[in-house]
Amino acid sequence: MNAIEISGLSKLYAPGVGLKPMTLAVPPGEIFGFLGPNGAGKTTTIRTLLGFLRPGGGQAQILGHDVWREREAVHARVGYLPGDVHLRPEWTAGELIRRTAALRPAATPEHGTQVARRLTLDLNRRVGTLSKGNRQKVGLVLALMTGAEVLILDEPTDGLDPLAQETVLELLREARAGGRTVFLSSHVLGEVERVADRVGLIRAGELIRVEELATLKASLPQQVRVSFAAPPQLRLAELPGMSGGEQLGLDFRGLWRGAPDTLIRALARESLRSLSLTPSSLEDAFLGEYRPEVPHVA
Numbered sequence: 001m002n003a004i005e006i007s008g009l010s011k012l013y014a015p016g017v018g019l020k021p022m023t024l025a026v027p028p029g030e031i032f033g034f035l036g037p038n039g040a041g042k043t044t045t046i047r048t049l050l051g052f053l054r055p056g057g058g059q060a061q062i063l064g065h066d067v068w069r070e071r072e073a074v075h076a077r078v079g080y081l082p083g084d085v086h087l088r089p090e091w092t093a094g095e096l097i098r099r100t101a102a103l104r105p106a107a108t109p110e111h112g113t114q115v116a117r118r119l120t121l122d123l124n125r126r127v128g129t130l131s132k133g134n135r136q137k138v139g140l141v142l143a144l145m146t147g148a149e150v151l152i153l154d155e156p157t158d159g160l161d162p163l164a165q166e167t168v169l170e171l172l173r174e175a176r177a178g179g180r181t182v183f184l185s186s187h188v189l190g191e192v193e194r195v196a197d198r199v200g201l202i203r204a205g206e207l208i209r210v211e212e213l214a215t216l217k218a219s220l221p222q223q224v225r226v227s228f229a230a231p232p233q234l235r236l237a238e239l240p241g242m243s244g245g246e247q248l249g250l251d252f253r254g255l256w257r258g259a260p261d262t263l264i265r266a267l268a269r270e271s272l273r274s275l276s277l278t279p280s281s282l283e284d285a286f287l288g289e290y291r292p293e294v295p296h297v298a
């Protein structure tokens with residue numbers, strides 16, 4: 001059984017605004033990165049998936065429970081971090097951990113305290129006096145300490161410093177190693193790239209692409225830079241597999257789709273000062289999907 005099974009799920013606020021019918025399955029033990037720019041529909045998808053919003057059409061199950069009709073069962077089995085963490089301001093993180101442990105059978109205060117320590121969170125301060133980043137950490141501790149099989153996290157590293165962001169990614173990798181499933185929404189491409197097994201790209205309420213991270217990256221061209229020591233005989237820009245090539249004096253830039261050795265063989269008779277091949281990042285994929293007008297060569 002898939003941890004998350006979504007079939008034709010939609011939620012439109014107005015014609016064309018919200019979530020268009022979406023179909024997706026997330027198997028257990030996967031970190032699924034759900035990527036999209038601001039306003040793309042990530043939060044709407046998550047809120048519909050958790051039964052906070054009534055679906056306009058289609059259906060979804062989490063761990064076999066219908067997300068609308070059996071939302072209480074879903075809530076009992078999911079660790080959720082909302083995009084906007086609202087907590088009782090007069091309680092401390094320590095109290096919240098104790099209360100969460102009392103409510104969730106798989107949660108223990110020790111686990112909560114341990115996660116809090118790793119995130120360097122002060123357990124004794126009232127939540128209302130904490131900074132945005134520290135409130136975010138409290139939300140994360142509460143979601144992670146549930147011991148839930150499925151974690152649904154809406155922009156979990158938003159507002160965190162780089163060290164805390166790193167710890168969150170580590171915690172997510174550990175959750176996966178323990179067989180848990182993570183649905184991770186983000187617009188921070190670099191972080192998704194570092195933890196996700198698969199990514200889905202959402203744009204204007206529509207899931208436009210779902211790929212294994214490795215496949216997505218392999219489908220992207222590599223940036224080539226060549227600095228020739230002497231004017232080249234080869235017209236590199238016309239080589240099959242090369243696109244967007246630009247020769248400026250002795251310097252060449254372009255995008256290469258193919259095996260690096262093919263390119264190196266083609267250059268074997270030339271005299272080179274330097275050659276670099278840089279794999280595209282997820283950011284390049286993202287810009288390619290969202291802004292087709294962006295020139296390929298920086």
Ligand SMILES: Nc1ncnc2c1ncn2[C@@H]1O[C@H](COP(=O)(O)OP(=O)(O)OP(=O)(O)O)[C@@H](O)[C@H]1O
Pocket residue numbers: 013014017018036037038039040041042043044045083187
């Ligand atoms: N309650 C609502 N009523 C009407 N429109 C809404 C409502 N909530 C969200 N929207 C609209 O639905 C679209 C998707 O919003 P959503 O918050 O799901 O995007 P998001 O991808 O989570 O964005 P962000 O990264 O900025 O949080 C946006 O156009 C937004 O303005």
